[in-house]
Amino acid sequence: MAALHFRNVTLGYDRHPAVHHLKGEVAPGALLAVIGPNGAGKSTLLRGIVGILKPLDGSIHLGGLDSRDIAYLPQSTEIDRSFPISVLDFVATGLWRGTGLFGGIGKVAREKILRAIASVGLNGFENRPIGTLSGGQMQRVLFARVLLQDARLIVLDEPFNAIDSKTTADLLALVKHWHVEGRTVLAALHDMEMVRTHFSETLVLARGPVAWGPTAEVLTPENLMVAMRMCEAFDDSAAACSADDARSRAA
């Protein structure tokens, strides 16, 4: 059974599609990079997968996972960094699934939290308020939370933006470890070199699928050119999609 199944899904805003008619499957345990120029619809697709954006058409099947089996790291978070909460407490929210409303954080859970914080290299930061962290340190904190979420499907939207090379290497190691553990990982990325060397499968997106398959076959200059060109025009007064029309007439 596929971890993710796109059934002719169209995602967008205000009836304007941002990702058109995507079909295909992601196998369980896949390590999939989603690439494409700015505005290609990468974030839109990931939002659709985690369920915060409803498809305009078609559907996305999660292969038996419910929303709590998904860990999502958005491109721009809505985190209120001025809220008085420590790194430890913040990372602990990743255990939400286990603790629920009331469950206290016992000794075992505390150990787990501390280990997660240590494995993103933030020992000694446990009691710092999150407002006092640098951007890269905050990104590490977010990874620690994903770690605790222990999710089958992990969705990362440009996780290495504005992150130095040392931190990137550390976090990338985590991503590969998740892959080894058999979790399905999707990441929207801009660094082609990283995709080529670390991701086995790639989806080139440009407001619709351009190519999808093993990275070596898909990541070609031709595909990237096509993607680039397809993203240049955005027509605000577009008519209703004709692919839809054809189907509704047939129905």
Added chain:
Amino acid sequence: MIYDALIGPFTEFEFMRRALAAVIALSLAGAPIGVFLMLRRMSLVGDAMAHAILPGAAVGFLLSGLNLFAMTAGGLAAGFAVAILAGLVARSTGLKEDASLATFYLASLALGVTIVSIKGTNIDLLHVLFGNILAMDDQTLLVVAFNATVTLLVLAVIYRPLVIESVDPLFLRTVSRAGGPAHLAFLALVVINLVNGFQALGTLLAVGLMILPAGIARFWSRDLTVMICLAVVAAAVSGYAGLVLSFQTRVPSGPAIILVASALYIVSVLFGRVGGVVRQLFPGRHLEA
């Protein structure tokens, strides 16, 4: 001498003891709510909501005169109606909550003042606007205590989702559906506590005993739990000192309480450990690492 001034009024007069009990109940429940209002940048929402309660209370007043029980029921109904309507409008249209509240509460305030002035005298209007904590009867005191208890219980239940929703709403949305209900429950608590404060301080000042202590607490701690405890203490101290001040000087009790809280606030702004003015002007030498 000092005993006469600070403790005497309470041993001597029943109504002062009741007022003190009321003010402590208000502090225990209202101050934590105020801390969340402040941290969620909803201080003015609280203020708006306080006005929204007025027409309901006024209808209660129309029906049964200056009966605090009827006014409470009316206030609760009106407050919930406005809170939920505004919340729904905000959630379904993407309008910011404060904007949609502003419309609702302005209409409510106008309606409320109109209703009171149709039947009542100016004294009644003053009472509704500024409250009278010294006129608490047993029944009202029970209502206040009951509301405070309910608040603390509900707050315990929604505490975790509320914290997560305040820090990272997107995260809560992806892992759980508790965010919406927790937010609505929180708004309900705001209303309950405003109605509570309304008995003692009136519509215009009720929110003061929630927001000012929260503002005081933020200058002394960066930790949420400590902040909440400090806010409760600050509220109770203001309440007590305000009552004493009012007793000794004939300043009306509600304003006296809020004035004391404001004085504490100013001291905190100046000398607070976290971001206080003096601390910023004379930070001391920088550390080694």
